[in-house]
Amino acid sequence: MLPCTGRIDESLLLKAFENGADGVMVVGCLEGDCHYVSGNIRARARVKRVYGILDTIKIGPDRIRMYNLSAGEGSKFAAYANEFVDRVRELGPSPINLVRSGQVHAVSQKEAT
Amino acid sequence: MITGTPKPIEEILEMVEPYDNIILAGCHGCVTVCRVGGEKEVQVLASTLRLAREASGKTIKIREVSLERQCDPEYVEQMRPYVNDYQAVLSIACGAGIQFLAEKFTTTPLLPGINTGFLGVTERQGEWAERCQGCGDCVLHLTGGICPVTRCAKSLFHGPCGGSVQGICEVDKSIKCGWQLIIDRLKDLNQMDNYTKFKPFKGWSSARDGGPRRIIREDMI
Numbered sequence: 001m002l003p004c005t006g007r008i009d010e011s012l013l014l015k016a017f018e019n020g021a022d023g024v025m026v027v028g029c030l031e032g033d034c035h036y037v038s039g040n041i042r043a044r045a046r047v048k049r050v051y052g053i054l055d056t057i058k059i060g061p062d063r064i065r066m067y068n069l070s071a072g073e074g075s076k077f078a079a080y081a082n083e084f085v086d087r088v089r090e091l092g093p094s095p096i097n098l099v100r101s102g103q104v105h106a107v108s109q110k111e112a113t
Numbered sequence: 114m115i116t117g118t119p120k121p122i123e124e125i126l127e128m129v130e131p132y133d134n135i136i137l138a139g140c141h142g143c144v145t146v147c148r149v150g151g152e153k154e155v156q157v158l159a160s161t162l163r164l165a166r167e168a169s170g171k172t173i174k175i176r177e178v179s180l181e182r183q184c185d186p187e188y189v190e191q192m193r194p195y196v197n198d199y200q201a202v203l204s205i206a207c208g209a210g211i212q213f214l215a216e217k218f219t220t221t222p223l224l225p226g227i228n229t230g231f232l233g234v235t236e237r238q239g240e241w242a243e244r245c246q247g248c249g250d251c252v253l254h255l256t257g258g259i260c261p262v263t264r265c266a267k268s269l270f271h272g273p274c275g276g277s278v279q280g281i282c283e284v285d286k287s288i289k290c291g292w293q294l295i296i297d298r299l300k301d302l303n304q305m306d307n308y309t310k311f312k313p314f315k316g317w318s319s320a321r322d323g324g325p326r327r328i329i330r331e332d333m334i
Contacts (some may be wrong), residue, residue, distance in 0.1 A: 053157075
């Protein structure tokens with residue numbers, strides 16, 4: 001857990017997938033409401049870049065998503081979390097986890113990009 | 114700084130396809146500043162390659178390294194103790210750094226992870242523009258600090274060509290006419306006499322025309 005999405009960079013997000021995450025939900029403060037002015041805007045750009053990377057390497061861009069909330073929106077947070085978890089469940093395990101669990105044969109490198 | 118752009122992931126994956134144990138080497142110099150080959154980019158590229166390779170069922174081990182500079186021997190030598198433990202080095206430094214690694218580690222294949230661009234400046238975050246071609250015979254004192262070799266598409270030395278229209282170069286509408294910029298600047302500086310001064314033709318022997326160049330500073334050897 002990071003206290004500010006401004007600290008997030010692409011490598012941290014990709015590491016989560018390397019460590020077995022099927023999806024990564026990034027939750028930042030409302031845009032325009034960042035205590036550090038632009039932390040959440042920077043996070044948005046980084047999430048977007050990771051979205052592109054995941055798309056390129058066929059992990060699936062929909063496995064990452066950024067949400068913006070205020071700290072007082074607990075019920076909204078729960079709703080977003082449920083929505084994202086449902087989405088990831090629909091997508092199923094990431095291709096990495098499928099290969100690791102032996103459920104599928106690995107795709108060729110060309111198919112993976 | 115020396116600028117560059119990342120190679121497409123697909124191209125890099127194809128390059129590293131024969132290997133399963135490589136070094137990914139970044140550089141803390143120019144390529145860190147232009148966000149293409151620094152420590153962060155090493156981390157991101159390494160993760161990306163590991164994920165893509167694992168998804169294809171052929172894992173790859175990557176040692177992540179960032180040298181202070183890949184163009185200086187004292188930093189390059191830091192890799193010597195372990196470089197032979199790896200099948201290849203993927204470098205995301207500029208072409209000079211990659212070649213220097215290749216010269217030093219002759220038995221290890223070197224792979225370029227970026228396309229090196231030009232000597233340029235950061236005009237704004239995420240946008241770089243060429244400013245110098247290293248012609249070896251600087252005339253900026255005569256041209257208002259604007260380089261005719263670089264900023265004029267034809268590297269003219271006697272003023273704008275017929276393709277300059279309202280300050281825009283005929284090559285591309287996004288390119289300002291270098292000579293228009295020079296003349297405007299000379300007028301602002303009240304140095305238009307520089308434009309009318311007779312200048313002998315430029316010698317290009319100090320530029321790339323003479324082949325790969327070398328600087329030898331006897332006072333430093």
